[in-house]
Amino acid sequence: MRRFAVALPVAFQKAAKQLIPAERYFDDPIATLAYGTDASFYRLLPKLVLRVESEAEVVTLLKLANQHKVAITFRAAGTSLSGQAVTDSVLLVLGENWQQREVRGLGEQIRLQPGVIGAAANSVLTKFQRKIGPDPASINSCKIGGIVANNASGMCCGTAHNSFNTLAAMRLVLFDGTVLDTEDSDSVASFRQSHASLLADLALLAEQTRQDEELCAKIRHKYRLKNTTGFSLNALTEFTDPIDILIHLMVGSEGCLGFISAVTYNTVPDYPHRASGLLVFPSVNECCQAVPVLKQLPVSAVELLDRRSLRSVEHKAGMPEWVKQVSEGACALLIESTAVSAKVLQQQLAELRAVVQGFTLEQQVDFSTDPKVYNQLWAIRKGTFPAVGAVRETGTTVIIEDVTFELSQLAAGVARLQQLFAKYRYDEAIIFGHALEGNLHFVFTQGFDDPAEVKRYASFMQEVTQLVAVEFGGSLKAEHGTGRNMAPFVELEWGQAAYQLMWRLKKLLDPEHILNPDVVLSNNPQLHLQNLKPLPATNPLVDKCIECGFCEPVCPSRNLTLTPRQRIVTQREISRLQATGEDAVRLKALNKAYQYAGNDTCAACGMCSTACPVGINTGDLTRQLRAENNRRWQGLATFLARHFAAVSAMARFGLNTGQHLAKMLPGWHRAMPTAMPTAIATATPNVKRAALHKKNPALKPVIYLASCSSRVMAPQANSQDSRSLMQVSTDLLAKAGYQLITAPGLAEQCCGMPFLSKGQLAAAELKQTALNQWLLQTSNWGQIPIYSDSSPCSLTLQGKLDPRLTIIDSVDFLYQQVLPKLSITPQSEPVALHISCSASQLGQAATLKQLTAACTGQVVIPEGISCCGFAGDKGFLLPELNASALSGLAAQVSKCSRGVSTSRTCEIGLSQHSGIEYQHLVYLLDKCAR
Incomplete structure (x- = not known):
């Protein structure tokens, strides 16, 4: 077996840098650590991580790797359990441009790129009552590339519906950079000519295998059972055309025989x-x-x-x-x-x-x-x-x-x-x-x-x-999948003849042994006991993390910096280095890099907890770290909390001034040199001052708890409906027989979230205590219900206030108390619905869909956007987080007339990155409730 150099060849690194942009080229300590972890109990630190966004990049990199004898490992979601997706060489990670999917006929087939999450593939097949055959437990997180490469199955899949048996076609890249697409007749014809020798060798191996009765019997026995140990030798016994043999060998090959750039499945029924x-x-x-x-x-x-x-x-x-x-x-x-x-x-x-x-x-x-x-x-x-x-x-x-x-x-x-x-x-x-x-x-x-x-x-x-x-x-x-975990035992299970056949296939399709070496096949009998992942204690908030990666698809920073899993991995390594005292230079580098990659760009939205098998909210860890880092600002935070009305007034004045400047001097904000003025100026075209409207003494009373964001920021200047959220909420609820009361002292109130998100826990508690007392008094000690107009505020206050208080979030109040009393005339145009992270955690997703569906027959819920990344004021201070989280939004909502959500700050970022205006759901309901 070829041994690879400790360091990557300089020529390879130079060529890779010319090919892959700097923002997708990682060789720093924090990125290599973060990507050196998958869901298995192994860890290897890659020397280089490259986020690839096209097949052309993969082709070039494979040619370079073959030329310079550099080992390459492919990675999709990193939910592998047996060590398939870690390496100490070069790791190619799928970026976001591998999302294409094409449904054929009435859903009988679907063609998918390897970056499509399994559940997303099933989502587009739902209307046909079809689904892909494999149904792994990680289907909400794992990607098609990994599903095929590991021949993953699941609870209902059995053997009949796995990738091997439902494969219709494949597009693949071999070790030498050659592309074969079995749905393209020209590609197949060209490949038969250029790789005639390879195909002849495959045909010969298949023929020799079929003539070996003992081996054939073993293969038949093994694949009557569920089996992903070793390569898919049944490809040699079930097919005669070497093209068919090749693509079925790729199934379950764990990236050791080539790269799968697209796959076409024959789908199976999904009975309702x-x-x-x-x-x-x-x-x-x-x-x-x-x-x-x-x-x-x-x-x-x-x-x-x-x-x-x-x-x-x-x-x-x-x-x-x-x-x-x-x-x-x-x-x-x-x-x-x-x-x-x-x-x-x-x-x-x-x-x-x-x-x-x-x-x-x-x-x-x-x-x-x-x-x-x-x-x-x-x-x-x-x-x-x-x-x-x-x-x-x-x-x-x-x-x-x-x-x-x-x-x-x-x-x-x-x-x-x-x-x-x-x-x-x-x-x-x-x-x-x-x-x-x-x-x-x-x-x-x-x-x-x-x-x-x-x-x-x-x-x-x-x-x-x-x-x-x-x-x-x-x-x-x-x-x-076999991975590193069972590679030393493949021969034990299969016997020498089958094992040597697998090595012959490996040599034929990867002659230089550059594709994921030591995975599936290894000459190291102790491989499963080496490079074992340390899991030191770091913080009780996250110590139960099993590093499965289920959290990653819902994290808004996943394509910008780190995911929740990677934040925990980094904190564990920092704790380990601190405890052992080793490698002070590396420890310093990790701490420095973590400030932006782990702390600053964490939205702390809590969506990770909704996908985590053990319920970990990495945002809690982030807030705790921020509390430790921001102790010097505690006095200022407490001062601002005690003078909140004045702070809000200053914010309204700043936004109002910015709006006038924007009208007189378009684009003035782009010349501002510092972060805060630029952030305010960037917001001003979209927001203007919101005024408290006077209470209406009629109808059934409900206390209005208006969020500070809705009090400070009104709709954008060119809005379809320029009324404040307070005004439209009052108008709508009045139609259903309710009087919204804006009680004196509202301007001083805050749920505490702006302080919590920055780790200012004392200031947050101060505001929540004051709000609790104010609500008790204004609601006559809990006798009058309270309407909260913002999902983030409602979530923040959950379990924090006097049990006598009845706080009802706007979504629940609208669905339970308002909608049944309205006469709705639905509009014909599609509407984009953003289910904010707070609404999702409040369990309101289904309710939001029903409320929106009452107003339109076409509700569009963009895929892959669970949190917008605006995160309070981070949309102003770190706009790249909001931009990254919403990078796929505009294309998905291009046919929509408007968008709806339940958080004012979310709506700013959504409007900016979608090309349509987003407003609170009450605007749409009020428009349709004539």
């Missing part, structure tokens, strides 16, 4: 009607004996959960009380059935119930079509993995292994795994999995900071691999 039930058996044996019976019935998923899995979630809110009482040896099956119609579903359920009556059960939740019931059941299943992660000891990692047994051996396999857990004292280990395929996941916690712990893990894995691969003839990796 579903029901789920839970069966609890008194023993593992009885549970597993039921699986082959269920496999013959109309079920789409059967998930096994052992007693420890149930115990890990039994204390969670909403869990049935009886979960705590099931016997020690119990084992459960969560079953789902789906159908094209309600009638067919009921027929299927009748068949299932008849069979279930023959089982001996401890407990049962009958099959239900009620979303509340079946969502709760699936919460049990989905909560098991994060539950182990949440209780692990700080400093340990969570390992999830992924094996397959023959169905006939499933009960024995579970029992033997449990014996190994006991032998090696993995007392917290749980087993769950996709029972229909004999695919089991087992999860346990493991520390790697003690040589004795590493030895325990090594011995345990040695026995696990022997048990699964040799004794039971199963698969060591069913759906998580």
